Amino acid sequence: MADFIISILAGLVTGVIGTIFVFARTRIALYLRVGSLRKVWFPFLREDTVVILSGRLGNLPRSTTKVSFPEVEALISLKDFYRNFNGKFSIDNSLDTLISNYDHKHIILLGGQKANQITEQISKKIAIPISYDTKGNLTVHGGIFASVPDDGSPLQEDYALLLKCNSPFGQDKKLFVLAGNHGAATEAAVRF
Numbered sequence: 001m002a003d004f005i006i007s008i009l010a011g012l013v014t015g016v017i018g019t020i021f022v023f024a025r026t027r028i029a030l031y032l033r034v035g036s037l038r039k040v041w042f043p044f045l046r047e048d049t050v051v052i053l054s055g056r057l058g059n060l061p062r063s064t065t066k067v068s069f070p071e072v073e074a075l076i077s078l079k080d081f082y083r084n085f086n087g088k089f090s091i092d093n094s095l096d097t098l099i100s101n102y103d104h105k106h107i108i109l110l111g112g113q114k115a116n117q118i119t120e121q122i123s124k125k126i127a128i129p130i131s132y133d134t135k136g137n138l139t140v141h142g143g144i145f146a147s148v149p150d151d152g153s154p155l156q157e158d159y160a161l162l163l164k165c166n167s168p169f170g171q172d173k174k175l176f177v178l179a180g181n182h183g184a185a186t187e188a189a190v191r192f
Contacts, residue, residue, distance in 0.1 A: 040164065043174040044106050045087035051075060052102075052118045054111030055095030065095050070183030071110045074190035078108070094118045103169040111186055112138070112161070112179035119179060125168035126175065130161060136181050147181045158182055160189035 043049075053075065056066040075091065082089065089108070092101075094117045102118075113120035114132045123130050131139050137146040138159050148157035160180040167173035180186035 041081075041085075044089070044108060044176060045082065045085050046106065047088045048104065049087075049089040049106040049108060050102060051078060051089050051091050051108045051110060052097070052116065053091065053093045054115035054119075055093030055117075056115070057095065065093050067093055068111070068115070068183040068186075070187035074110055074178070074187045077187075077190050102167075104173070106174050106176075107167060108176045108178065110178055110190070111183075112136070112181065115183075116179070119177060122168060122175065123177075126165055128163065128165065130163070130177075132181070138179075138181055145181070147185075155182060155184060158185040158188075160185040160192075162189050162192065 053067045053071050056068075058064060058066055078089070094111075097118070099118055099121045107122070109116060109119045109122065111119060112132050113123050113130070114136050129141070133139055133144060135146070135150045137144050137150060138161055139145070140161075145159035147155055147159065149155075158181050161177060163175075163177040163179075165175050167175040178186060178189040180189055
């Protein structure tokens, strides 16, 4: 009888050790695979992070605020990424909020300043001058990064901006801009 109890206990201990080993191996493999990404994303993995989508007015007065489909896809990618690190963020759209709401938060901006009013307001407050020309092409330090073609026909080539810097609201908070000339480039920036 004592041998039977010892066998059961040994099996349980082996099972617990095996489970711990598999869990640790999975976590270590994940950390090694995305360790450098974690350094980039570290401040944003806390609960005081907000993701701001580009809001647009609907065609009718009764319409709800619209957001671009590529930004929603980008948001889904961010949610999946955050799930790996047990991170959380809140979501706002640029039309239904004020810039003053973010002075105590880490901010992730989706969409360029032509589409996202909060990106436009914040880009005037950071040290790196970014803007977009009338066709929606990114301009930085006098250089124009034009979509190909830029005449409104289907895109063959586009540009995105990935910018991580201190938030203009305080040195202890960070700002991450993921903005493309168009929605497809914004989605690509998030996937990158």
